[in-house]
Amino acid sequence: MKRRTFIVSAAGALAGVAGCVLASSPRLHRGAALAFGTTISISVVHDDAQLAARAIADGLHVAQQIDRLMSIYNPASQVYQLNRDGVLAQPDPRLLEVLAQAAELSRISDGAFDVTVQPLWQLFSQAAARGALPDEVERRRAQSLADWRQLEFDADRVRFRRPGMALTLNGLAQGYAADRALAAVQAHGIRDALLDTGEFVARGHKPRRQPWILGVRDPRDPEALAATLYAQGCSVATSGDYECIFTPDYRHHHIFDPALGDSPDELASVTVLAPTSLLADGLSTTFMVMGWERASALASQLPGVDLMAIDKQGRERRSAGFPADA
CATH class of the missing domain: 3.10.520.10 (ApbE-like domains)
Structure with missing residues (x-):
């Protein structure tokens, strides 16, 4: 899940990863950490540097939790376990929330959005490693496994109805992490913040109401x-x-x-x-x-x-x- 599609053009460069970094303004505070295969960051504006540091640390921690929960690469993640086993018992409520959003996007887009396209990603990735493209037979087989309607989920379990299916939440997890991290930051009473998890969420202003x-x-x-x-x-x-x-x-x-x-x-x-x-x-x-x-x-x-x-x-x-x- 590595997406560097935006730059923060007016916030300056980050000074490092993990922790809180004070910028030139005494009220602008920044912190960064590793998640989703890249560097994520939080910038906040507040008079209290210690409170800002705690808010940033909490926000970064929450985002990293979402990464660990929904990674397709981490064997400890629930998404990895679902793809491996075809079924997942007792899914995390946060995973269910994201799957519900995925299903709604699939519905309103007539299937243009589909988290079960992971077999196509795997096929093309493997073919590209060989310096080729998949042949038609391979492509059609992988395509037959992509169908959001064959993914069922409730509070007790998540299950693929067809063997060989797999999902990716790379099109949702970073955005969800930004929302959850923002809530963690705001729980400290901070109103002015910019969060970058690969997707951006902005609230309030920089110093001097910029x-x-x-x-x-x-x-x-x-x-x-x-x-x-x-x-x-x-x-x-x-x-x-x-x-x-x-x-x-x-x-x-x-x-x-x-x-x-x-x-x-x-x-x-x-x-x-x-x-x-x-x-x-x-x-x-x-x-x-x-x-x-x-x-x-x-x-x-x-x-x-x-x-x-x-x-x-x-x-x-x-x-x-x-x-x-x-």
Whole structure:
């Protein structure tokens, strides 16, 4: 789960991992830790440095807990155990919450979002390691295992109805971690914060009432920005075809359309603003699969949701409520 689709363009560089770091302003405090295969960070504004340090530590700890719970790589995670055994008894309530959001996204997108595409990811990853693409027979077999309706869950267990199925929560877990970490920070009475778990959530302001500013990277140039945004009271997530590619032309990458058994071919990146990071995270993947027309139509039906899409030719489009550049 490694996604570096945004840079914090106005907060400066982090001074290290773990713990709390004081920036040049006496009221801006930062901390960072490792989770989701990358560095996550929390910045808060508060007069009390010790309180800020405790809030940051709690937020980072909560995010790391979500990573340990939902990782597809950690044998101790419940998602790993489910993929290994096909069934999971006594699922964690946090896992059930994310699975419920996944099912709702699948429903409203007519299956464009599907956490059970993991067999396709595994197939393409293995083929790419050999310097090839899967053949048609392999691809169709993996595609047949991707069906969100064949995943059942309740408070007692989670179960795949078909042998060989597997799921990934890479399109939701980081957003959920941001939401949970924000709640932990706010429990300390902090109102001004910016959290980066690979997805972003911003509340309040930086010191001197300055807004938090985020930069959206250009999908074809990691050193360039496609947009800069004032981030206040919202969650922001980006999905892009550049995050993990299987072919250098960006045609085959880590996002899969279950209906194709392959990657969607219209968009290079999608940035979503939404009320929660869990929703923003899931919708950014959903909209990549749906393409601009279907995505913008769905976004118009969802309160507080807007998007910016960049296609593979570099053309940019924004929904009516997506903000102009900062």
